[in-house]
Amino acid sequence: MSKMLTEQPHRRYNILTGEWILVSPHRTKRPWQGKTEKSATDQRPQYDPNCYLCPTNTRANGEVNPDYKSTFSFINDFGAIVMDGEQTEYNEGLFKAISEQGICKVICFSPDHSLTLPLMSVDGITNVVKLWKREYAELGAMEAINHVQIFENKGDIMGCSNPHPHGQIWAQSSIPEEPRKKTATQLAYFQNHGRSLLGDYLKQELEAKERIVAENEDFVALVPFWAIWPYEAMIIPRKHYSNIGQLSASEERSFAAIIKALTIKFDNLFEVSFPYSGGIHQAPTDGKEHPEWHFHMSFYPPLLRSATVKKFMVGYEMFGNPQRDITAEMAAKSLRELSEVHYSQS
Numbered sequence: 001m002s003k004m005l006t007e008q009p010h011r012r013y014n015i016l017t018g019e020w021i022l023v024s025p026h027r028t029k030r031p032w033q034g035k036t037e038k039s040a041t042d043q044r045p046q047y048d049p050n051c052y053l054c055p056t057n058t059r060a061n062g063e064v065n066p067d068y069k070s071t072f073s074f075i076n077d078f079g080a081i082v083m084d085g086e087q088t089e090y091n092e093g094l095f096k097a098i099s100e101q102g103i104c105k106v107i108c109f110s111p112d113h114s115l116t117l118p119l120m121s122v123d124g125i126t127n128v129v130k131l132w133k134r135e136y137a138e139l140g141a142m143e144a145i146n147h148v149q150i151f152e153n154k155g156d157i158m159g160c161s162n163p164h165p166h167g168q169i170w171a172q173s174s175i176p177e178e179p180r181k182k183t184a185t186q187l188a189y190f191q192n193h194g195r196s197l198l199g200d201y202l203k204q205e206l207e208a209k210e211r212i213v214a215e216n217e218d219f220v221a222l223v224p225f226w227a228i229w230p231y232e233a234m235i236i237p238r239k240h241y242s243n244i245g246q247l248s249a250s251e252e253r254s255f256a257a258i259i260k261a262l263t264i265k266f267d268n269l270f271e272v273s274f275p276y277s278g279g280i281h282q283a284p285t286d287g288k289e290h291p292e293w294h295f296h297m298s299f300y301p302p303l304l305r306s307a308t309v310k311k312f313m314v315g316y317e318m319f320g321n322p323q324r325d326i327t328a329e330m331a332a333k334s335l336r337e338l339s340e341v342h343y344s345q346s
């Protein structure tokens with residue numbers, strides 16, 4: 001590998017967003033005097049009478065959750081976007097605004113309050129994948145919905161207030177900023193080459209072998225070349241699928257298996273329930289064909305050196321662009337070498 005990439009300050013280009021990140025590998029040689037202690041492992045009950053996501057419990061709006069046995073979804077009682085409200089624009093000189101409508105849903109991954117994705121069975125995670133597919137299809141088919149964002153905020157460090165295994169879906173009429181950038185870069189590449197940008201990228205990564213974390217028949221998990229967060233990772237399907245609706249039954253299971261493998265490695269890194277924001281980027285549901293899109297799932301974990309040391313996006317990163325010390329290759333190597341058996345079960 002180029003000496004620049006391992007020893008010298010350099011900038012790396014994100015082919016999906018068209019943005020740059022500063023990498024400073026030489027700084028990993030400086031002494032570290034911060035805290036490195038482990039945090040206490042939290043033992044949770046399988047059912048919490050005070051949890052608004054557990055089966056049979058009553059939510060704040062008075063509705064009662066069914067006694068669900070695998071997954072369960074409902075419209076968020078306090079959604080950031082809602083369906084009613086008229087469509088209006090506000091243009092007053094340089095003041096510009098436009099109304100937005102949409103639906104926010106909560107997706108319970110399991111009735112078991114004590115679980116997380118890495119602790120769930122592959123069958124259990126496959127049920128989550130099936131629900132994601134159903135929601136993407138149903139919400140995406142709605143006239144007013146042009147984009148469906150599936151995501152999970154895991155851990156209180158990420159601002160997630162409830163430990164019950166769950167994610168969210170925000171479906172809305174406009175295409176948000178991150179997928180808008182990714183649509184433009186993938187479309188430009190597809191028009192120039194007639195192939196998937198991420199497909200070609202994956203091919204180059206599989207040849208380089210430096211940033212691969214885990215793979216199976218249908219998916220590859222890797223630390224992207226342009227990763228911002230210390231242990232950022234991405235799951236890419238080997239096939240050029242624009243959305244999760246195209247997954248076959250066996251591919252749903254492979255997707256679940258690689259999600260489990262990657263999140264176990266995350267937990268094993270610092271022997272803690274690893275916090276992250278994870279989400280799926282896929283083709284907009286605006287009624288157009290999107291042959292340029294290659295769906296993928298990204299994980300943005302904030303932890304840096306231990307269960308308690310978090311990376312902050314401050315200073316230069318607010319004024320310039322993101323910066324990291326530990327390289328994507330070093331992070332991938334650490335994750336790759338970890339066991340695929342969860343530390344609590346080994």
Ligand SMILES: [Zn+2]
Pocket residue numbers: 047048051052053054112113164
């Ligand atoms: Zn619960």
